[in-house]
Amino acid sequence: MASLPPVVVGNTSKLNPEVKKLPSPSVPFEKKNYSTKESDRAFASLSLEFREAFSLIGGGDRKIESSSYVPLLQECIDTNSVSGVESIHGHIVKAGFCQELFLMTFLVNTYAKCGMMESARRLFDSLPKRNVVTWTSLMSGYVHNSRPESAISVFKEMLDVGGYPTNYTLGIVLNACSSLFDIELGKQIHGYIVKYDIEYDASIGNALCSLYSKCRSLDMAINAFQRIEEKNVISWTAVISACGENGNSAMGLDVFVQMLAEGVQPNEVTLTSVLSICCTMQALDMGTQVHSLSIKIGCGSDLAVTNSIMYLYLKNGCISEAKKLFDGITTISLVTWNAMIAGHAEMTSLAEDGLSAYFYGIEALKIFQRLNRSGLRPDLYTFSSVLTVCSSLVALEQGEQVHAQTLKTGFLSDVVVGTALVNMYNKCGSINRASKAFVEMSTRTLISWTSMINAFAQHGLAQQALQLFEDMRFVGVRPNKITFVGVLSACSQAGMIDQALAYYDMMINEYKINPVMDHYACLVDMFVRLGQIYEAFDFIKKTDLVPNEFIWSILIAGSRSQGKLELGFYAAEQLLELKPKDSETYFLLLNMYLSAGRWKDVSRVRKMMRDEKVDKITDWSWISIRNKVYTFKPGSKKNQASEVAKILEDLHDRARRLGYQVETNMAIVDEEKEEATALPADHSEKLAVAFGLLNTSNEAQIRVIKSISMCRDCHNFIKVVSILTSRTIIIRDSKRLHKFFNGQCSCGDFGGLV
DNA sequence: CTAGGGTTAG
Structure with a gap:
């Protein structure tokens, strides 16, 4: 088990050590008498739908209590009714309940949950007194409305006026840190939590677990989980997701099994997390079992669960199962559409042959059209996937249309969409527009840089690729192994042997990246291009490299163009051994023997082809x-x-x-x-x-x-x-x-x- | 007042 993080005693002086002895948050109701006239007028001001609900709880009665508003406000939250909250607020004011701290707090919460943070803040500021729950409600509102920095400043305000945080408050602050990736503040809060020995608390432990997960520290996330005294289903789900999000899918599944073994009943959220892990692991069997389990525990119709299963089936090529699920969904959400499109996009690269890949791509575009007609608006997920589809279809016209759509909807500014656009233009052969799209991006990730470097390399523009690589390092982005594939292939295409070896060295020694097959392929390719086919073989021997199909086909091509037939035959036979089911290889070998007039080998290969039932090749x-x-x-x-x-x-x-x-x-x-x-x-x-x-x-x-x-x-x-x-x-x-x-x-x- | 989820780019 990893150790806890060091306690950072930063600006925690304002945190109150008496956290365990908080005053009870609820304030007893004060009963008042109101005139009939007042009450009736107030009732008349309610909107129709709430008047109806009101009469059910005896709203017409003049002896209404402040607590009677709670179910109405709850209904506003459930139905996200903006006008409802305002209407009830008006009624509460008229009924003279503005002094009821409990009710005012609930009202702040209701405004916040309905997304009306300005109203929530205005009401909060107008209150004569607040308790920790009022503060916490406001903070939670900011977190839920994607304004975590406001949540944190409210937290600081509260400490400034001497407020006490509770475990709930701390959970929300941790959540805000998590959205902001503010691990420093998170550690300060954690330090406080350690100091006052409240790590055992589930609301705190769960929040810590997801904070560390989001900040890429799986060990700390697991640690936080293990310290929770009474782990609930949320704790388990949080730690399972943490495993999945941090690249340890297998552990995620283990933890899930352990959870079941300990008799903790998973819910729909747990299953979605587990299914997502099955998806990345391509674990169709496990996923199918989870599908059954979801039906058994009654969340088979949960939309998120269904979306996950559908996507899992798609990614594993079970199109008809996925379609069945899709057709069974009553209210298709945007995520459903996106999963369908992304699933088909994925199929284009997983497909056995180019032809079926093509039809998956076409199908994805059709689904995208249906989505556009359905009335839902596509989002960044949709656009990224659709652009990928356009790339694999080399569908420039459609890609341009999607580009226009991203511009119009404002999603072009998203970094993932922007990167997908760069790739689309690149793969449609337009390096200029790819470069333009890259230049116009306001933010770039490692993947954006890598895409552009590889794009230049693929177009044989070595100088631009290498310049961009240096620019990337200059702005402090750390390259990864895929970046180096671009760099090395740029060098290799330009025959820049010294630079290639220097970058290869840089990759290993400066960046501590172990070479993978693609890097070797670049170097082998370079030797072959320079006519040094024996050096290529030597390099392979020297690195103890077991060549893959790509390397063999480079060697074959090189041998043929340089008339080194024996090497070519050797390489082709090796390739065939590696890919016994690949008809393209048989035809290649056949051609080579044919052109050399080696009839004995011709008939041998023919016989192999008959045995393997390879008689034609789908050249489309x-x-x-x-x-x-x-x-x-x-x-x-x-x-x-x-x-x-x-x-x-x-x-x-x-x-x-x-x-x-x-x-x-x-x-x-x-x-x-x-x-x-x-x-x-x-x-x-x-x-x-x-x-x-x-x-x-x-x-x-x-x-x-x-x-x-x-x-x-x-x-x-x-x-x-x-x-x-x-x-x-x-x-x-x-x-x-x-x-x-x-x-x-x-x-x-x-x-x-x- | 609180904690966990599904779909995007090389």
Whole structure:
């Protein structure tokens, strides 16, 4: 168990040590007599709905007591009725109950709960006397209305006039610290709590637990939890959430099981926290059990619980279960919509193949449209997810529309939305607009900086990437391992070997970040780009690195372009062993043996493909023009006579005159197998690009998505097409983004190209 | 008067 924090005896002198001996907060009611006329007039001033409620408690009767207003005020809280509070307040004034401290306190609380902090404060200031509950009500109001700094200043005011805090008061102050991430004040309060030995109290312990959780100190949060004498369901829930929020999901689930074992009944809030943990752990089994449990304990229809389960199912690919839950919800909240959209957005990266990923993305956009029509207003969660979807769909037009919507609604100023926008423009091939979006952000997080650095790197703009990295360090943001992936890949693309090694060293020694596979991949990539393929192999051996698929495909591409065939075969066989179910790899290997004329190996690979039932590869491309999606398969007969085929033929002719040579050995053609392997394949992206050229204006960018990675032949061809047509052509394949312009590609003609 | 929850970016 971790030790308690040091007691900071800061400005706690005003805190009263007599915390345990507080005067009873409730003030006895004083009964008064009122004239009939007065009472009737007061009753008439009530709004209709409350007059009705009033008569139920005998409001017409002239002997009404001050406490009779409490249920009415409670009703205002429950229904969030602003006009109701004002009306009842008026009635109370007329009835002459303004001296009733208890009632006035309740009124302050009611104003606060209804979000009317100005009224609450005005009433508070007008009171001739207040007790600690009045003070606490006002503070709690500020916390609930997202004004934690006001809550703290009220707390200081109270201490200044000699008020005594209670455990409730301290809980609220801790809560305010938590919203402000003010760990310093939090520790002072904690010091006071330790000094007067009241850590055992649940309202204090629970608040401490969530404070430390929010301030990223899981040990302290657990410590606070353990010191609570009578742990209630809220204590357990707080500590479970703390585990989840601080990256220890497994412990969170353990604590949940322990809670059940100790016979503490979870409630809907507990289950939501647990479900959220299941989600991050992709623990579908546990989540399903919690789903059953939620039904058993009667909170199966709680909206937050349902949203969590729905999201869990989505993230685990159980679309129909998620849809069933969604359809069963009677009042769909914004969070429900957001979870649906985020779930589908997530599916686009989890999907097995590019084609299904694409359809999940389309589905997410459809849900977003339905949300817009439903009358609810999208928020920052919605916009961030939708922008991510636009990124994976390379859907620039939709992305621009969402951009406009974020501007109009004011959510553009949110840092997460801003970062999502940077990524959207980047992944749609527009580095200039990505950079503009980044520059216009008012605040930036590590993720924002990292996104922009990686964006520059992906576009082959090494200098800008490195400059931005230095800017980021200059403003004091600490890079993480993903930042270094951007930095190293920028160096590697530009062939800056010395800088790459220097940054690699900086990462390990200055920032104490252990290299991961992506960093190695950058360095291997760099050696290969510089033509040092044996150095690349040496580097792998030297680092005891077990290469992953990405590294093998870099080595394959390098070996092929440098004519080191034996290395290429070796690497390809390794890749196949690593990904035995990957049809793309089989075709790659097949092509390599075919082009080398190694027929024995050709038939061996063919046999393996038959055994594994790999007989075709889903080469699909699609292009979106004016919000309509067009899908293409590799050159099938029906396209031969079309205008698309004509354009393509013409482009081929003109490309040949510019020196382009067809590579005839690429076998990525389905259906007409045997023949097709010998023919220059019109892979799907060629058709999609031709279609795009035909159907857009002369200056427009062409943006195509492809389900598998581009082959070398198509890559060469499209480069030439970008010269012939003076167009920018963007192709996002399964591995990376290719932005072709004036005969060049942003990938630097490299990176797993086969 | 009090404490815990669901959905966002690399």
